[in-house]
Amino acid sequence: MRASSKKQDILLLAANLFAERGFEAVSMRDLGKALQMTPANLYHHFTDKEQLYRETLVDVFSRVAQVLPKPAKEERPQSYLEHLVSGIIAFMLRDTVFTRLMFRELSSDNHERTAFFVEKALRPVYDSIAKALSLLIRKSAVTSTLDMLVSSIIGYVNMSRFFSLLHRDASYETDCEAITARIMAGLSLHVASLDMK
Amino acid sequence: MRASSKKQDILLLAANLFAERGFEAVSMRDLGKALQMTPANLYHHFTDKEQLYRETLVDVFSRVAQVLPKPAKEERPQSYLEHLVSGIIAFMLRDTVFTRLMFRELSSDNHERTAFFVEKALRPVYDSIAKALSLLIRKSAVTSTLDMLVSSIIGYVNMSRFFSLLHRDASYETDCEAITARIMAGLSLHVASLDMK
């Protein structure tokens, strides 16, 4: 459909602008100018700015669920978990539009949006890791391990922009695989310590 | 001084509003109304909105450096590190104004503010942990361990609001000390694994 393609163009550009500047700092005129159309025309496709933003979030946040790898045939749980975590981290570092919008919503105070955002953006990540973890460790330890794991991932993705500024040692370079390796190393130590009990 | 006390009143209230709604969503009229003064009067104390915001950040972010515990006499490095980490986490969970402003700046795109923010809010935390860590593990492992540790802390504080929404198991409750314990457990496993090499 022509219509939905045009709408998709709008959502794609809106995602970039909202990710870069935030909801309040992007005006309908900004969007119109960037799309080479009258701001009035945006109201032909969306009822108002809030709905445009909401649809943008739906559009962007749905990406993460599609990118989560399935376990390969007879893949060991530990190996699958590693693929999952490294896949999530790589996706978040790559898709800066997704990540910036996510962190903006994490800081937002709009309670209506929050619940929606949690289900759309966080839930798929959280549940997929939960499932993978539950094959690996005893059930009673899943939630706390999961929370730590998700915290590490979110924290690392959030902070990654700033580490190079913080390092006194300029030679130290961060890269995605090294991060994942470190997170996974921490996890496997944790798993091992659970086994010993 | 009367003047600086009035200015401090403004900064205190501005911090709350900016933390809650963000820079763009708070108008000078909002501030004026909440302070029961004319917005024009704000320009007697500050040159413009940007400077008011900047001073607010300085004011709020300087809190963290004051709250970092010093090592007690003859305190073991491991024990001091634990105090440090738990102190930082407790502070961040308690001072929601600080934390919200911090995460807003973490998502911001204003490069001028970013460098300033990194030095004021992140640097004290980062360096204090770095120093404590360097007493505990070999130098070459400090940076990577540090980054993971800071990521975990920042990630956990950021996500803590959402875990209760994500948990299928409603009975599971998160509390600050349990979190710290888990982060420290992960760290001591890591330290132990370094020792073994």
Place this chain on the structure above:
DNA sequence: GACAAGTAAACGATCGTTCGGTAAGTTTCC
């Protein structure tokens, strides 16, 4: 001819900011 996609122009509201003025305190100077 009907319906989608687009425009120009304007609506009232709100934005950051400025201006001219006032009332109260502080300093200076005879």
Place this chain on the structure above:
DNA sequence: GGAAACTTACCGAACGATCGTTTACTTGTC
């Protein structure tokens, strides 16, 4: 000691710009 000069802290009113949005009208397409 007291008038004059100056400073500080505020106000009401307005500035031009921009905001989200609406209205009435045109264009293109099936």
